[in-house]
Structures are given as C-alpha cells and as structure tokens.
Amino acid sequence: MRRRIIAVIAVVLGLPASILVAGEVLSHPAHKSVGQPPSDLRAASVQIHTATGQSVSGWMARGTPGAGAVLLLHGVRVDRREMVGRARFLRDLGYSVLLIDLPAHGESSGEHITFGLTEGQGVNAALTYLSHELPAEKIGVIGVSLGAASLVLSKSSVHLSAVALESMFPTIREAVADRLNIYLGPFGESLTPLLLWQLPLRLDISPEQLRPIIELPSLHAPLLIAAGSVDRNTTLAETERIYAAASEPKELWVVDGAAHVDLHAFDSKSYEARMSVFLAKHLRSAG
Numbered sequence: 001m002r003r004r005i006i007a008v009i010a011v012v013l014g015l016p017a018s019i020l021v022a023g024e025v026l027s028h029p030a031h032k033s034v035g036q037p038p039s040d041l042r043a044a045s046v047q048i049h050t051a052t053g054q055s056v057s058g059w060m061a062r063g064t065p066g067a068g069a070v071l072l073l074h075g076v077r078v079d080r081r082e083m084v085g086r087a088r089f090l091r092d093l094g095y096s097v098l099l100i101d102l103p104a105h106g107e108s109s110g111e112h113i114t115f116g117l118t119e120g121q122g123v124n125a126a127l128t129y130l131s132h133e134l135p136a137e138k139i140g141v142i143g144v145s146l147g148a149a150s151l152v153l154s155k156s157s158v159h160l161s162a163v164a165l166e167s168m169f170p171t172i173r174e175a176v177a178d179r180l181n182i183y184l185g186p187f188g189e190s191l192t193p194l195l196l197w198q199l200p201l202r203l204d205i206s207p208e209q210l211r212p213i214i215e216l217p218s219l220h221a222p223l224l225i226a227a228g229s230v231d232r233n234t235t236l237a238e239t240e241r242i243y244a245a246a247s248e249p250k251e252l253w254v255v256d257g258a259a260h261v262d263l264h265a266f267d268s269k270s271y272e273a274r275m276s277v278f279l280a281k282h283l284r285s286a287g
Contacts, residue, residue: 029104057107064094068283073147079106120154127158152212160221162282172210223250228258
C-alpha cells in the first residue's frame with residue numbers, strides 16, 4: 001500500500017513537470033537543412049524578409065502565364081518538402097508555385113514555434129512577395145494544419161482568389177485539449193491550462209490570439225475546408241464548426257478514413273481531382 005501511495009504521489013507531482021517540459025519541446029524551433037529543390041520542379045531558391053526582419057526561405061517555380069499562382073504552407077515541425085507532392089501536380093497543371101518554410105521551421109529564421117502567430121508574419125511576407133513577382137496572376141493558398149492557421153492569423157491584405165484549409169484547429173485551447181486526450185485520455189484534458197499558461201511566459205502571446213475560427217470570417221476568399229473523417233487532433237465536429245463560421249462561397253470536403261495525416265499522400269488521386277477543380281474554378285475563371 002505504501003508503494004502504491006508513493007507511486008500515486010510521484011505521478012501527481014511528475015505530470016505537471018512533464019507538461020512544463022512539453023511546453024518547451026513544442027515551442028522549440030524545428031530548424032533543419034532543406035537543400036536544393038528537386039530538379040523536376042524547375043524551381044529557384046528564394047529568400048523573403050518579413051516586416052520584423054525575419055528571413056523566410058522557399059522555392060519558387062514559375063508556371064504558365066495567366067494560369068494562376070499558389071502558395072503552399074506546411075504543417076508543424078516539418079518544412080517545405082512536405083508540400084513537394086502538391087507542388088509537382090500543380091506545376092504540371094501550369095500553376096506557378098511558392099513553397100516556404102514557416103518561421104522557426106526548416107531554413108527560415110525564428111527562435112520559437114508560436115502556433116500560427118509569428119508564422120503568420122512569414123505567410124504575409126510570402127504573399128506580398130508572390131503578388132509583386134506575379135502581379136497579373138490570381139493567387140491561391142493551400143495550408144496544412146499549422147500552415148492553415150498561420151494563413152488565417154496572418155490577416156494579409158493581399159487579395160486571395162482561392163484558399164484550401166486542411167486539418168486546421170479552431171482554437172489553440174481545443175488543439176491542446178485534443179492532443180492531451182489522445183495521449184493521456186480524458187484526464188489529460190484537465191491539464192490543458194498548464195500548457196496554455198506557458199504561452200505568455202514563453203512566447204509573450206495569449207491563447208486568445210490563437211483562435212483561427214474567430215478570424216476566419218474576415219478571410220474574404222472562396223474556401224475549401226478539408227479534413228479526415230477520423231482525425232482526432234482536429235475532430236470532425238470542430239471542422240464542422242470551422243465550416244459553419246466561414247463566409248460564403250465555401251466547400252467542405254471530409255476525406256473518408258483519414259486521420260490527422262497528409263491528405264495528398266493519403267489519397268493523391270482523389271486529392272488532385274478535387275483540388276484541381278477547385279483551383280481552376282477560382283484561379284482561371286474570367287474576371
């Protein structure tokens with residue numbers, strides 16, 4: 001009995017400490033060398049600077065004039081290479097494509113991952129760059145998870161003609177609770193405040209600044225909201241709330257059987273068919 005009591009005390013004392021360590025790990029930058037673009041992409045390396053002096057690294061592949069341009073935004077703790085599959089199929093359709101490393105990822109600068117806020121500054125700079133480089137092209141964006149949230153939180157003034165948001169969390173509070181529930185069960189959700197409490201201390205931001213669902217209605221662009229039917233990181237119910245909050249015109253695509261995964265890799269044929277129709281409709285239509 002004494003050993004059991006000691007074990008329970010150790011768990012009770014150890015969990016908060018583990019949550020503190022998790023906060024440091026989750027916000028730690030995911031820098032890594034990306035290297036040169038794949039030769040078949042026919043892309044050039046670019047360096048873009050944000051208004052705060054950060055450097056955003058990327059690859060730019062120019063397509064057929066008049067076909068449109070697409071910015072590709074990866075998920076958390078990876079880099080632009082996650083989006084190469086999408087870039088290839090878009091480039092083959094004639095689109096110009098810009099792939100970037102979000103701030104604090106890949107070869108872009110940044111001291112902390114901020115779950116969409118500072119990353120949004122990098123997105124803003126990339127959109128400004130794309131609009132200056134290709135002023136005659138309509139611009140679309142495909143953002144995955146963190147990339148999707150970063151776009152919405154960027155509040156960019158660049159006009160967007162099409163936006164695809166894949167597996168985006170509605171609020172940081174729900175994102176944390178969902179993940180704690182996955183790893184620790186229902187009890188884990190009760191530890192959510194311990195992680196959120198660290199945001200202002202570590203990153204000087206508040207949970208209220210990380211609510212893409214609140215900012216989404218101000219994103220005045222045709223939307224395709226996509227998510228896996230069995231995603232536990234962002235539940236289907238949360239995705240349906242995001243869809244309900246979005247302004248028209250909008251589409252909802254639930255990928256049957258997909259969890260919180262790369263939806264393009266999960267079913268590339270269906271993904272490319274759906275995405276090509278959506279982008280052509282809005283990036284290549286007259287007007």
